[in-house]
Amino acid sequence: MSPLQFIRQRPFAVLAVVAILWLLTPVALKRLAQVSLFEFGAPADFAASYARDLQQYWSLRTRTKNELLQTARDLANLNASYELRIQENESLREQVQRLEEALHLPSDAEYRTEIARVVRREFGTWSQRLVIRKGRNAGIPVGAPVVFTGGVVGRVAEVYAYTAVVDLVSSPTLRIAAMVDGDSRPFSFQGGPNPPFAQARGAVEFVPLDIYASEQAPKRIVTAGLGGVFPAGIVIGHVQSLELDTGGLFKSGAVLLDPRLNELHEVAVLVPLNPEQQ
Amino acid sequence: MDPRWVVIVLANTFLVFLEGQLNHYLAHAPVTVYLCGLALPVAGLRLRFRPGLIAMFLTGLVIDAVRPVPFGSTALLLATLFTAWHSVRARLPRDGIAPPIIGALVANLALFLAQPLLLGTVVAAGTTASRVLVDLLLSQLGVVLLGTWFFALQEQALLLRGVDLAEEARQPGGAL
Numbered sequence: 001m002s003p004l005q006f007i008r009q010r011p012f013a014v015l016a017v018v019a020i021l022w023l024l025t026p027v028a029l030k031r032l033a034q035v036s037l038f039e040f041g042a043p044a045d046f047a048a049s050y051a052r053d054l055q056q057y058w059s060l061r062t063r064t065k066n067e068l069l070q071t072a073r074d075l076a077n078l079n080a081s082y083e084l085r086i087q088e089n090e091s092l093r094e095q096v097q098r099l100e101e102a103l104h105l106p107s108d109a110e111y112r113t114e115i116a117r118v119v120r121r122e123f124g125t126w127s128q129r130l131v132i133r134k135g136r137n138a139g140i141p142v143g144a145p146v147v148f149t150g151g152v153v154g155r156v157a158e159v160y161a162y163t164a165v166v167d168l169v170s171s172p173t174l175r176i177a178a179m180v181d182g183d184s185r186p187f188s189f190q191g192g193p194n195p196p197f198a199q200a201r202g203a204v205e206f207v208p209l210d211i212y213a214s215e216q217a218p219k220r221i222v223t224a225g226l227g228g229v230f231p232a233g234i235v236i237g238h239v240q241s242l243e244l245d246t247g248g249l250f251k252s253g254a255v256l257l258d259p260r261l262n263e264l265h266e267v268a269v270l271v272p273l274n275p276e277q278q
Numbered sequence: 279m280d281p282r283w284v285v286i287v288l289a290n291t292f293l294v295f296l297e298g299q300l301n302h303y304l305a306h307a308p309v310t311v312y313l314c315g316l317a318l319p320v321a322g323l324r325l326r327f328r329p330g331l332i333a334m335f336l337t338g339l340v341i342d343a344v345r346p347v348p349f350g351s352t353a354l355l356l357a358t359l360f361t362a363w364h365s366v367r368a369r370l371p372r373d374g375i376a377p378p379i380i381g382a383l384v385a386n387l388a389l390f391l392a393q394p395l396l397l398g399t400v401v402a403a404g405t406t407a408s409r410v411l412v413d414l415l416l417s418q419l420g421v422v423l424l425g426t427w428f429f430a431l432q433e434q435a436l437l438l439r440g441v442d443l444a445e446e447a448r449q450p451g452g453a454l
Contacts, residue, residue, distance in 0.1 A: 015361045037343035123308035125413045172404020192404035196412040262308045
């Protein structure tokens with residue numbers, strides 16, 4: 001039987017051969033193929049992203065001068081308040097540094113901020129991810145925390161030449177050590193489950209028994225700074241309800257995440273300055 | 279190089295891009311559509327076994343490259359679905375628009391429901407039944423709405439490379 005006849009008469013045998021060959025293919029070769037195919041598709045996503053930016057630019061050009069003047073005035077007010085906060089931050093930073101030196105404490109990990117545009121949002125049924133327009137070219141490492149004005153966005157999961165994939169905080173693949181704002185006891189936060197046509201959600205577990213939260217009096221939760229990925233104090237979301245675990249030792253409950261999470265245009269990647277400290 | 283599988287893979291790559299863009303805008307809702315089942319019918323109905331298998335396997339790799347599933351899993355799934363379809367296609371009706379649309383719906387359903395198995399139990403548990411149902415319904419609606427256009431796009435792209443699949447299928451040993 002010639003190979004062509006074999007292929008025609010035994011399609012399932014051919015399929016089995018293909019499957020076995022694929023399973024035996026070295027992981028490095030598979031990884032190379034995956035990266036190559038991702039990079040092959042990246043320019044199309046880039047083009048779509050730049051086209052959206054251009055669209056936004058032209059839509060802004062249609063605004064009247066009065067609207068622009070109003071916006072400029074608002075921005076000037078905002079800038080003035082930020083100037084004040086920068087000064088406050090600087091004096092606080094110096095105070096922390098003095099205390100660290102006096103008490104011989106190890107200093108907190110430091111980060112530089114890398115602002116990146118969102119190329120593609122993907123709020124899938126089972127996982128939520130973002131593709132951003134910066135990658136190895138901007139020195140972004142795998143595992144770097146990603147934030148925005150509303151708090152935590154997620155963590156960098158994959159890095160390519162000019163793009164990076166971010167696992168969102170609403171994705172069940174992401175777990176973070178969290179704490180209630182103003183309390184120092186850590187508990188566990190995990191993204192999901194996310195219902196359709198509703199705000200992104202997460203869940204908390206191992207919450208101490210004396211913490212209470214309800215829809216009328218939600219509790220703001222922030223990162224605990226444990227685990228070496230996220231610095232402490234970044235907002236995650238608001239706990240809406242807490243119930244006793246089956247064991248009765250801790251509480252667990254639902255967290256409502258920032259509604260702007262699924263319409264992000266720009267995010268900030270926190271790149272550690274001293275990765276060894278992490 | 280056989281232009282059949284090259285053209286089919288490029289058209290399917292375009293489908294993956296379109297799906298990504300559609301999901302980018304649907305993220306506001308947030309819901310998502312899964313349209314990979316559309317990649318199968320033209321190959322399943324019209325292509326011979328070898329170019330069809332190559333086209334489906336490579337299409338699966340393109341899909342896997344942008345998804346958080348084990349690389350190659352969708353490729354093997356698409357290749358299996360193609361082989362199954364190819365082996366029974368002589369006994370199924372193949373004329374008109376209904377067979378490819380129904381085939382795409384079945385393939386899309388199989389690929390969509392396989393996702394939690396590929397992603398693992400922790401990730402699979404991180405969603406709600408209502409979300410799965412809404413996403414599945416929207417995906418199937420997307421397949422029905424885009425199906426006719428996408429199959430025509432693939433056939434026209436093949437015609438540009440001088441391949442008339444309808445004509446080939448009627449020849450001895452062809453798909454029809």
